[in-house]
Amino acid sequence: MSFLLRRLLVSIPVLVLSSVVVFFGVSSVGDPLAHLRVQPRVSQETIQAMVERKHLDEPLPQRYVHWLREATIDRFGVTITNQPIWPDLRRALGNTMQLVLVAELLSLCIGVPLGILAARRQYSAFDYSATVVSFLGYSVPIFWFALVLQVLFTNLFLATGVRLFYTAGLSSPGAGTGVAFLVDRIQHLGLPVLAIAFVNVALYSRYMRASMLDALHADYIRTARAKGLTERRVTIRHAARNALIPIVTVAAINLGATFGGALVTESIFSIDGMGLFFLRALARREVYSVMAFLMVTTVFVVAANLVADAVYGALDPRIRHE
Amino acid sequence: MSEWGLFRRRFMRHRLAVGASLLLLLIAAAALFADRIAPYAFDAIDLPNRSKPPTLDGWHVFGTDKIGRDYFSRVLYGTRTSLLVAITVALLSTAIGTVVGAVAGYYRGWIDELLMRVTDFVLSLPFLAVLLVAAAYVGQGSPGRVAVILALLLWTNIARIVRGQYLSLREKEFVEAARALGATDARIIFRHILPNTLGPIIVNATLCVALAILLESTLSFLNFGIQPPNPALGKLIADGQGSMLTQWWLVTMPGLAIVAICLSINFVGDGLRDALDPAQAVR
Amino acid sequence: MTAAENVEPVLRVRGLTVEFTTADGVVHAVTDVSYDVAAGETLAIVGESGCGKTVSALALLGLLPRPQGRVSAGSALLDGRDLLAMDERELRAVRGRQIGMVFQDPMTSLNPVLTAGAQIEEALTAHDPSLPQADRAARVVELLTLAGIPDPARQAAAYPHQLSGGMRQRVMIAMAMANSPALLVADEPTSALDVTVQAQVLDVLRTAQQETGAATILITHDLGVVAEMADRVAVMYAGRIVELADVRTVFDHPRHPYTAALLSSLPRLDTNHRRLAPIAGQPPSLLDPPPGCAFHPRCGLSDGRLPCRTDVPPRHGTDVDGQSAACHYWNEVGPRQGTAIS
Numbered sequence: 005m006s007f008l009l010r011r012l013l014v015s016i017p018v019l020v021l022s023s024v025v026v027f028f029g030v031s032s033v034g035d036p037l038a039h040l041r042v043q044p045r046v047s048q049e050t051i052q053a054m055v056e057r058k059h060l061d062e063p064l065p066q067r068y069v070h071w072l073r074e075a076t077i078d079r080f081g082v083t084i085t086n087q088p089i090w091p092d093l094r095r096a097l098g099n100t101m102q103l104v105l106v107a108e109l110l111s112l113c114i115g116v117p118l119g120i121l122a123a124r125r126q127y128s129a130f131d132y133s134a135t136v137v138s139f140l141g142y143s144v145p146i147f148w149f150a151l152v153l154q155v156l157f158t159n160l161f162l163a164t165g166v167r168l169f170y171t172a173g174l175s176s177p178g179a180g181t182g183v184a185f186l187v188d189r190i191q192h193l194g195l196p197v198l199a200i201a202f203v204n205v206a207l208y209s210r211y212m213r214a215s216m217l218d219a220l221h222a223d224y225i226r227t228a229r230a231k232g233l234t235e236r237r238v239t240i241r242h243a244a245r246n247a248l249i250p251i252v253t254v255a256a257i258n259l260g261a262t263f264g265g266a267l268v269t270e271s272i273f274s275i276d277g278m279g280l281f282f283l284r285a286l287a288r289r290e291v292y293s294v295m296a297f298l299m300v301t302t303v304f305v306v307a308a309n310l311v312a313d314a315v316y317g318a319l320d321p322r323i324r325h326e
Numbered sequence: 327m328s329e330w331g332l333f334r335r336r337f338m339r340h341r342l343a344v345g346a347s348l349l350l351l352l353i354a355a356a357a358l359f360a361d362r363i364a365p366y367a368f369d370a371i372d373l374p375n376r377s378k379p380p381t382l383d384g385w386h387v388f389g390t391d392k393i394g395r396d397y398f399s400r401v402l403y404g405t406r407t408s409l410l411v412a413i414t415v416a417l418l419s420t421a422i423g424t425v426v427g428a429v430a431g432y433y434r435g436w437i438d439e440l441l442m443r444v445t446d447f448v449l450s451l452p453f454l455a456v457l458l459v460a461a462a463y464v465g466q467g468s469p470g471r472v473a474v475i476l477a478l479l480l481w482t483n484i485a486r487i488v489r490g491q492y493l494s495l496r497e498k499e500f501v502e503a504a505r506a507l508g509a510t511d512a513r514i515i516f517r518h519i520l521p522n523t524l525g526p527i528i529v530n531a532t533l534c535v536a537l538a539i540l541l542e543s544t545l546s547f548l549n550f551g552i553q554p555p556n557p558a559l560g561k562l563i564a565d566g567q568g569s570m571l572t573q574w575w576l577v578t579m580p581g582l583a584i585v586a587i588c589l590s591i592n593f594v595g596d597g598l599r600d601a602l603d604p605a606q607a608v609r
Numbered sequence: 610m611t612a613a614e615n616v617e618p619v620l621r622v623r624g625l626t627v628e629f630t631t632a633d634g635v636v637h638a639v640t641d642v643s644y645d646v647a648a649g650e651t652l653a654i655v656g657e658s659g660c661g662k663t664v665s666a667l668a669l670l671g672l673l674p675r676p677q678g679r680v681s682a683g684s685a686l687l688d689g690r691d692l693l694a695m696d697e698r699e700l701r702a703v704r705g706r707q708i709g710m711v712f713q714d715p716m717t718s719l720n721p722v723l724t725a726g727a728q729i730e731e732a733l734t735a736h737d738p739s740l741p742q743a744d745r746a747a748r749v750v751e752l753l754t755l756a757g758i759p760d761p762a763r764q765a766a767a768y769p770h771q772l773s774g775g776m777r778q779r780v781m782i783a784m785a786m787a788n789s790p791a792l793l794v795a796d797e798p799t800s801a802l803d804v805t806v807q808a809q810v811l812d813v814l815r816t817a818q819q820e821t822g823a824a825t826i827l828i829t830h831d832l833g834v835v836a837e838m839a840d841r842v843a844v845m846y847a848g849r850i851v852e853l854a855d856v857r858t859v860f861d862h863p864r865h866p867y868t869a870a871l872l873s874s875l876p877r878l879d880t881n882h883r884r885l886a887p888i889a890g891q892p893p894s895l896l897d898p899p900p901g902c903a904f905h906p907r908c909g910l911s912d913g914r915l916p917c918r919t920d921v922p923p924r925h926g927t928d929v930d931g932q933s934a935a936c937h938y939w940n941e942v943g944p945r946q947g948t949a950i951s
Contacts (some may be wrong), residue, residue: 057881223717228731
């Protein structure tokens with residue numbers, strides 16, 4: 005427990021530092037109102053009102069404090085144009101969470117067993133094919149893979165009239181409730197999840213394979229066999245149990261990349277998630293929305309790392325007793 | 327047999343890695359000599375021949391785009407840009423990461439703590455998002471700027487690895503001997519310990535090139551990376567997205583180029599890893 | 610103390626030969642090894658690193674690294690059944706049940722994420738899955754007590770990294786003895802431990818053996834341990850057994866130049882030698898063994914005589930009982946005669 009507490013305490017300054025760096029970085033490289041100033045239909049008074057509301061005439065440190073207050077108390081407050089940020093962000097967040105969580109779970113459930121099998125059957129045809137597929141996973145850009153999937157399934161629909169997976173959006177209108185809704189959602193999320201999961205499966209299976217090979221060469225495996233245990237028990241209870249430990253760290257570190265993948269995938273599949281939220285805000289140079297996005301994502305990554313630490317502690321008694 | 331000879335022999339055992347290196351050399355050479363090889367200039371407009379699928383007619387082996395530009399030439403030039411950017415990124419991030427890792431691992435104590443906190447911090451930033459923000463506000467446009475921004479985010483992996491190496495190598499006797507002979511810290515760090523860590527550094531630098539290509543093309547795809555008229559593979563794909571159902575080659579060809587390069591790099595990197603550290607190659 | 614006259618030995622090994630296929634060729638790790646071990650008896654297998662003693666033991670349990678290692682010849686009869694001819698399923702029934710094995714480094718030989726008790730329980734349930742929980746826990750405590758571990762109930766819940774080296778090795782022994790095996794194989798059980806702890810662990814081994822009447826194979830490079838624990842000794846060199854006799858005989862009157870040289874090289878407090886007497890030269894490559902006796906390049910007795918250079922010496926003397934030595938000139942080996950350093 006104290007181990008987790010320590011990790012939590014360390015994370016807070018990281019969060020604060022992140023926000024400071026990003027805020028200063030984003031705010032100092034341009035005038036947030038530059039967009040609007042050049043628009044003839046926006047009056048000087050409107051602009052002046054915005055400046056005052058957002059304290060844009062004050063020096064950066066004070067602006068940061070204003071932002072911090074708004075962010076924590078007022079749920080990130082409003083944009084330059086006085087739209088509340090939180091409702092859109094929350095909706096987008098919910099959708100992205102579905103995508104990311106499902107993709108992560110799927111990747112782990114496929115990647116880990118794949119790695120275990122590849123390690124058990126080292127140098128077999130299975131192992132070599134798994135290796136090639138993993139390398140492909142490392143080499144294919146997610147956005148391109150997503151596009152290819154879109155083309156494939158759209159052409160499939162055009163050719164056969166069968167809608168296996170949707171290539172845009174999150175739900176069909178009138179999708180109903182209960183099971184029908186769930187199926188519809190799965191059909192919409194299927195391809196984006198696949199696009200993200202492909203890379204992650206490659207990563208996890210490769211690391212699991214390496215980790216398993218390390219574990220299988222350890223002395224305690226020889227002891228386990230010498231006790232008369234079945235190979236299955238040796239593989240799972242002894243080797244895999246130990247091999248899983250580093251994978252937790254890999255998954256945690258990879259979460260940031262998964263978020264990035266989700267970002268790109270959402271824009272291609274027109275999913276109303278954090279990705280679209282962020283890209284739109286960025287295109288409009290909407291500083292406060294961008295900040296909100298970055299803070300929320302950072303919080304999630306930090307939280308995920310804490311979860312990973314907890315799982316790590318649960319799996320490895322040596323860490324627990326430190 | 328010399329170190330080099332042993333290394334070569336071990337590397338040659340990986341047929342896949344050897345094949346991949348050849349492919350890579352081929353692609354790199356083609357890209358480098360793009361000016362000579364490309365049948366057309368990458369911006370040579372030829373309206374009568376627009377939107378043609380791949381054909382041997384007129385040597386449009388990758389087809390043409392909406393305004394008749396030869397796609398093979400465009401992909402070739404795009405490859406050149408991407409490769410140059412990626413190699414720059416790899417060199418830069420390796421340099422930064424090595425220095426950070428070496429200093430942290432060698433001095434330990436509070437320097438190590440500080441540098442590791444910085445590394446953790448950089449790692450905790452949501453990658454692509456920060457990249458995009460940086461690109462949007464600062465680095466858009468020139469390949470140079472994109473390269474610098476990518477490098478500033480990719481050095482952490484190397485730093486961790488190098489630090490680990492220095493932590494263990496600094497305890498070895500040759501370091502003590504060097505110190506006894508009056509070598510300065512800087513000399514020990516760079517002249518004595520560094521040559522022993524080259525293996526993992528090289529492997530990582532190689533893999534970094536692949537990662538950089540993927541990231542740079544993603545940036546270009548989202549229109550936050552290299553801007554026209556500089557050709558970029560990601561941008562080509564983005565441009566072709568609108569008509570990809572009918573003019574499939576617009577999206578497929580640049581993508582295949584990326585896959586081919588990255589795949590080769592990964593195989594080569596894997597082969598290098600096995601060849602440079604035989605202890606690992608047993609598996 | 611010596612093998613009982615009319616009782617079948619628990620383990621009867623004949624002509625065991627193990628090869629490893631490597632990228633550089635075939636390594637002859639073990640060649641033509643034969644010995645018997647009787648119930649209640651301790652056979653020590655001695656030799657320097659790389660002489661094949663561990664490999665020969667692993668071969669008995671089918672634990673050679675696959676696919677490189679394989680038994681190419683020989684038989685190993687455990688209570689009449691040939692271990693080397695068994696398939697994986699049959700071997701699994703033997704491992705941990707009729708044969709218990711203790712390995713060298715207890716830190717790496719125990720699973721770091723499972724408690725000591727859990728690992729001992731595994732040894733029990735692997736061969737008796739229907740054993741009720743309460744009985745299992747009780748037996749674990751019983752075994753830990755037998756191994757001399759204080760507060761056994763609490764230590765059973767401890768993880769390997771929380772135990773000291775000596776304690777871990779006791780856990781290993783408890784685990785090996787869990788099903789009262791007929792044969793106990795201990796591979797360098799004390800080599801990774803402090804000298805002070807070594808004596809304690811050896812005591813535990815001896816107790817375990819006496820309580821169960823198990824036959825014991827003790828693999829070691831430490832002649833002190835041999836003197837302490839063994840009834841009979843097999844000396845191995847370059848994959849072969851070069852001498853086999855009861856412990857007193859081996860120490861007082863070795864019949865193989867290598868054994869004699871080994872004994873001569875031991876530092877002693879009771880004589881006035883000015884220098885230690887190591888054995889000059891290196892053990893031969895097992896990849897491409899030279900013809901003749903493997904020891905002859907380093908043998909002071911051989912003096913380059915012809916049979917030593919061309920013929921592998923057979924075992925002279927009473928085979929597998931009494932004393933035997935694989936040397937052409939075994940009769941010429943005086944007490945403590947070996948190679949002299951120049």
